[in-house]
Amino acid sequence: MIKSSGTIxxxxxxxxxxxxxxxxxxxxxxxxxxLLQADFDGELDAAQAVxxxxxxxxCPVCKRNETILAAARQAARGVAYHHVSPELLRAVAGRIGVxxxxxxxxxxxxxxxTRAWIPWQGIAGFxxxxxxxxxxxxxxxxxxxxxxxxxxxxxxxxxxxxxxxLDVVSxxxxxxxxxxxxxxxxxxxxxNLAGAGFPLLGGRLDYVDGRAVAVLVYGRGKHLLELFVWPxxxxxxxxARATRDGYNVIHWQSEGxxxxxxxxxxxxxxxxxxxxxxxxxx
Amino acid sequence: MGSDNVFAxxxxxxxDAAFNLARWLTGSRADAEDIxxxxxxxxxxYFPTYRxxxxxxxxxxxVRNTAYRALxxxxxxxxxxxxxxxxxxxxxxxxxxxxxxxxxxxxxxDLCRMDALIERLPPELRETLVLRELEEFxxxxxxxxxxxxxxxxxxxxxxxxxxxxxxAAEGETR
Numbered sequence: 001m002i003k004s005s006g007t008i009x010x011x012x013x014x015x016x017x018x019x020x021x022x023x024x025x026x027x028x029x030x031x032x033x034x035l036l037q038a039d040f041d042g043e044l045d046a047a048q049a050v051x052x053x054x055x056x057x058x059c060p061v062c063k064r065n066e067t068i069l070a071a072a073r074q075a076a077r078g079v080a081y082h083h084v085s086p087e088l089l090r091a092v093a094g095r096i097g098v099x100x101x102x103x104x105x106x107x108x109x110x111x112x113x114t115r116a117w118i119p120w121q122g123i124a125g126f127x128x129x130x131x132x133x134x135x136x137x138x139x140x141x142x143x144x145x146x147x148x149x150x151x152x153x154x155x156x157x158x159x160x161x162x163x164x165x166l167d168v169v170s171x172x173x174x175x176x177x178x179x180x181x182x183x184x185x186x187x188x189x190x191x192n193l194a195g196a197g198f199p200l201l202g203g204r205l206d207y208v209d210g211r212a213v214a215v216l217v218y219g220r221g222k223h224l225l226e227l228f229v230w231p232x233x234x235x236x237x238x239x240a241r242a243t244r245d246g247y248n249v250i251h252w253q254s255e256g257x258x259x260x261x262x263x264x265x266x267x268x269x270x271x272x273x274x275x276x277x278x279x280x281x282x
Numbered sequence: 283m284g285s286d287n288v289f290a291x292x293x294x295x296x297x298d299a300a301f302n303l304a305r306w307l308t309g310s311r312a313d314a315e316d317i318x319x320x321x322x323x324x325x326x327x328y329f330p331t332y333r334x335x336x337x338x339x340x341x342x343x344x345v346r347n348t349a350y351r352a353l354x355x356x357x358x359x360x361x362x363x364x365x366x367x368x369x370x371x372x373x374x375x376x377x378x379x380x381x382x383x384x385x386x387x388x389x390x391x392d393l394c395r396m397d398a399l400i401e402r403l404p405p406e407l408r409e410t411l412v413l414r415e416l417e418e419f420x421x422x423x424x425x426x427x428x429x430x431x432x433x434x435x436x437x438x439x440x441x442x443x444x445x446x447x448x449x450a451a452e453g454e455t456r
Binding site for chain 1: 338
């Protein structure tokens with residue numbers, strides 16, 4: 001928030017040639033233009049919001065500018081998010097000297113070059129209705145099932161701290177899968193979904209509720225997804241969702257394994273991940 | 283984990299964001315890949331001075347600097363042949379033209395065209411828009427990444443949005 005540097009329009013944050021300055025104003029600027037924009041961007045504190053609310057109730061310019069802000073956001077958030085290719089991830093891993101994957105790009109699908117990442121805004125209009133629907137029809141996880149939802153989210157948040165995320169850094173399931181050998185008494189399924197826009201980044205071993213779990217880490221734009229895998233039968237084969245502290249969780253079962261995907265990614269995006277995971281061959 | 287692995291765990295999760303920014307700044311996948319590789323090597327060198335805070339903002343700051351250096355070098359090469367061909371527009375003085383935002387709202391559904399319109403924004407405006415709308419950084423973080431005062435970030439953001447909507451609305455009458 002801007003609050004910490006004083007109000008939005010003072011000191012070094014005074015916009016050039018706009019807003020409250022003495023220079024000429026253009027037709028867009030009723031004097032509260034940048035306050036309006038800051039409100040739109042969630043950057044206003046309560047005091048500024050009050051000032052703005054009084055003004056905009058009777059300002060036709062503000063009303064028009066709101067439409068411009070909304071149109072710009074809809075346009076900008078719909079454009080291509082350029083995802084890193086597995087080859088580049090491997091190349092970078094090599095350059096910075098971390099254990100690199102064997103060259104096995106043939107076994108991984110090439111990245112989808114289209115805009116695989118559809119933002120939450122205007123989602124129905126962009127033909128991603130299916131993803132949204134998938135998220136909506138998921139049943140809610142019954143309270144307390146599995147018991148460890150809170151523990152999973154806590155672990156996910158802890159892992160996001162520097163240095164805790166990955167024990168093995170690799171985009172290759174042929175590197176990540178053997179890494180777990182001998183460290184766990186079960187063999188977690190490992191899939192790279194780079195082709196679907198969810199590149200595998202690596203994995204780690206963790207303990208959740210006193211039980212050893214395999215954690216697979218995936219990227220999605222600026223978001224991280226973690227898939228927790230452990231052997232347990234909860235009798236819940238179909239995916240069910242939960243939300244805790246702003247993180248979304250989808251839990252399901254497959255072949256004697258419990259799987260929980262945890263992320264701050266929106267529910268539709270997480271549902272897409274789960275769908276891709278379940279469809280991908282082992 | 284060794285220190286390299288600590289770096290990897292801090293920086294690698296932001297590789298997508300790094301690539302996205304580099305791609306939007308250069309307009310080329312191949313250039314963006316070179317820039318990301320160079321930036322990550324640089325980041326590894328600077329890592330001992332990383333003091334925590336948003337790792338994503340820190341990584342993108344390095345990516346941006348690397349990208350600008352590459353773009354400048356290339357512009358220098360080209361200047362030998364042709365002079366002043368693509369001088370930067372003075373982004374602070376772009377005039378506003380009346381637009382119909384309602385029309386732009388409808389037209390913004392055409393995403394391929396929006397890609398092209400954003401490509402045509404001056405780089406200072408383009409990066410501010412990408413950092414805000416695609417990466418959802420706060421004003422303060424954008425200010426840090428672009429080494430620009432918050433007030434300038436705000437006016438650039440408005441100009442970027444305004445130009446984008448304007449260009450979208452103009453396209454229809456063409």
